Amino acid sequence: xxxxxxxxxxxxxxxxxxxxxxxxxxxxxxxxSEQLVQAGLVASxxxxxxxxxxxxxQGLVTAxxxxxxxxxxxxxxxxxxxxxxxxxxxxLQWGPFTASVHRLIGEDTRD
Amino acid sequence: xxxxxxxxxxxxxxxxxxxxDQLPEDLHRDIVxxxxxELEGLDGEAAAARIQxxxxxxxxAAGARAETPNQAPLVGTDAPTPGRAFSITxxxxxxxxxxxIPGLGAVAGLVFVSQAKAWSRREKTTAWLTPVGVxxxxxxxxxxxxAAGVGGAHLVVLVGYLVFPAVGVTLxxxxxxxxxxx
Numbered sequence: 001x002x003x004x005x006x007x008x009x010x011x012x013x014x015x016x017x018x019x020x021x022x023x024x025x026x027x028x029x030x031x032x033s034e035q036l037v038q039a040g041l042v043a044s045x046x047x048x049x050x051x052x053x054x055x056x057x058q059g060l061v062t063a064x065x066x067x068x069x070x071x072x073x074x075x076x077x078x079x080x081x082x083x084x085x086x087x088x089x090x091x092l093q094w095g096p097f098t099a100s101v102h103r104l105i106g107e108d109t110r111d
Numbered sequence: 112x113x114x115x116x117x118x119x120x121x122x123x124x125x126x127x128x129x130x131x132d133q134l135p136e137d138l139h140r141d142i143v144x145x146x147x148x149e150l151e152g153l154d155g156e157a158a159a160a161r162i163q164x165x166x167x168x169x170x171x172a173a174g175a176r177a178e179t180p181n182q183a184p185l186v187g188t189d190a191p192t193p194g195r196a197f198s199i200t201x202x203x204x205x206x207x208x209x210x211x212i213p214g215l216g217a218v219a220g221l222v223f224v225s226q227a228k229a230w231s232r233r234e235k236t237t238a239w240l241t242p243v244g245v246x247x248x249x250x251x252x253x254x255x256x257x258a259a260g261v262g263g264a265h266l267v268v269l270v271g272y273l274v275f276p277a278v279g280v281t282l283x284x285x286x287x288x289x290x291x292x293x
Contacts, residue, residue, distance in 0.1 A: 029145035034164075046171030049142045050178035072151040075144065 014041045015051055016094075019079060019087040022061060026078035052077060060086055117155035123162050124150070130172035134179060142175060195291040198229035202283040205238075209275030217242070217275040224279075229286040238278050245274040 014036070021032055029052070033045040042048050055061040060083035067073050079087070124147060131139045146165060150158050165171065205220025212219075225235050249271045256267070 028148065029141075030149045042174070043177075044166050044171050044174040045146065046142060046174035047178050049138055049145065050175055053138055053141065072148050074148045075141075 010041050015055060016087060016090045017041055018048075018051060018055060019060060019083050019090075022077055022079045023084065023087055026064075026066075026076040028074040028076050032077070055083070059083075117153070117158050119155055119162065120150045120153070120158045123158075123165075123168065127168040127171065130168040131175065134172070134175055138175060138179065142171065146171075194228035197223075198227040198286060198291050199283075201227040201229075202279050202286070205279035205282070206276045209272075209279065213272060220275065220279060224282060229291045230282060234282065234285065238282060241278050242271075242274045246271055 033048045036042040065073050201223035204223050208216025208220045249267045252267050
């Protein structure tokens with residue numbers, strides 16, 4: 001069994017969390033990074049870009065350039081239809097999965 | 112137009128660029144561009160605050176490396192290059208072997224070089240063909256010198272004798288320059 005359970009759990013879900021954020025609206029790198037770092041899912045913006053690269057390679061996410069209100073053109077990321085399908089498939093499994101795990105491990109009620 | 116980018120931004124992006132140097136090119140570019148977008152248009156104070164949020168360039172690069180397991184081996188690490196020892200041995204056999212045992216030593220060295228991973232097929236072919244070319248040139252020169260009644264044919268033979276170590280040294284220098292990788 002691995003000692004760093006948190007790292008393994010994060011690894012398993014972080015790509016779906018990116019899909020989940022992009023399902024709300026297209027986002028640029030820093031926007032995504034801020035939310036994921038705050039949630040403890042990535043260590044830094046450096047961790048995010050390889051994940052985005054993989055998602056783009058798999059055709060789940062696509063990128064486009066858009067000028068921002070404050071000036072610079074930003075690269076935004078958004079879900080593809082395939083990405084949305086993948087996210088929906090994950091959502092269908094996530095609820096029952098976490099319920100099953102919770103049923104099995106429960107909470108430590110011993111004093 | 113005058114570049115109004117604050118120095119802190121320029122320095123930070125340069126450090127980031129250096130730290131990401133060993134990563135795949137497209138990833139390197141995505142990270143630098145993504146962060147540059149974030150700092151663009153900010154004055155010194157705002158840029159400093161954002162840089163603090165972004166974190167140390169080395170930390171960002173470490174995060175990217177950790178998520179890029181299949182990246183090419185890092186240059187300058189202690190990890191040995193596959194076949195490095197064999198390649199060095201091949202170069203030594205070619206240089207020393209051809210000097211100590213003329214003929215047989217040179218052929219043995221060239222056979223080892225052909226099996227080594229430090230050189231491309233083109234370099235290996237050149238290593239075999241160069242002595243042949245030099246030998247033909249030497250023979251032609253000797254013939255011309257004899258016909259002209261000029262002495263010093265032994266110098267031409269010496270050139271033929273030294274061509275193998277010269278090829279070995281050239282191969283070694285080229286391989287050393289790129290970390291004994293083809």
